[in-house]
Amino acid sequence: MKSRLIGLCASLFFSVPTAALLWLSINRQLTYVDGGFLNSNYLLGCISVFALIGFVLPQLFPSVLGWLWRMMLKIGL
Numbered sequence: 060m061k062s063r064l065i066g067l068c069a070s071l072f073f074s075v076p077t078a079a080l081l082w083l084s085i086n087r088q089l090t091y092v093d094g095g096f097l098n099s100n101y102l103l104g105c106i107s108v109f110a111l112i113g114f115v116l117p118q119l120f121p122s123v124l125g126w127l128w129r130m131m132l133k134i135g136l
Contacts, residue, residue: 063114070113070120071106077124078105081131 082102089095113120 063117066117066120067110067114070117071110073124074109074113075106077127078102078109081105081127084131 079102082097082105086097089097109120109124112123
């Protein structure tokens with residue numbers, strides 16, 4: 060259990076900036092399209108999902124985060 064909590068803290072180091080960049084880029088795109096805006100609850104939800112993946116599936120978390128970064132770079136976010 061202790062190692063999972065340490066892994067969770069380490070995963071938050073990478074997932075919080077990733078979630079923030081994703082949230083900001085989606086809000087930027089929504090502003091251009093229809094003037095919409097996602098509130099901060101979506102940011103907290105994204106961080107929570109990343110934390111859950113990091114805690115429940117610690118071996119899969121780096122792959123998920125790497126896939127997400129590759130997709131963000133591919134579409135130019």
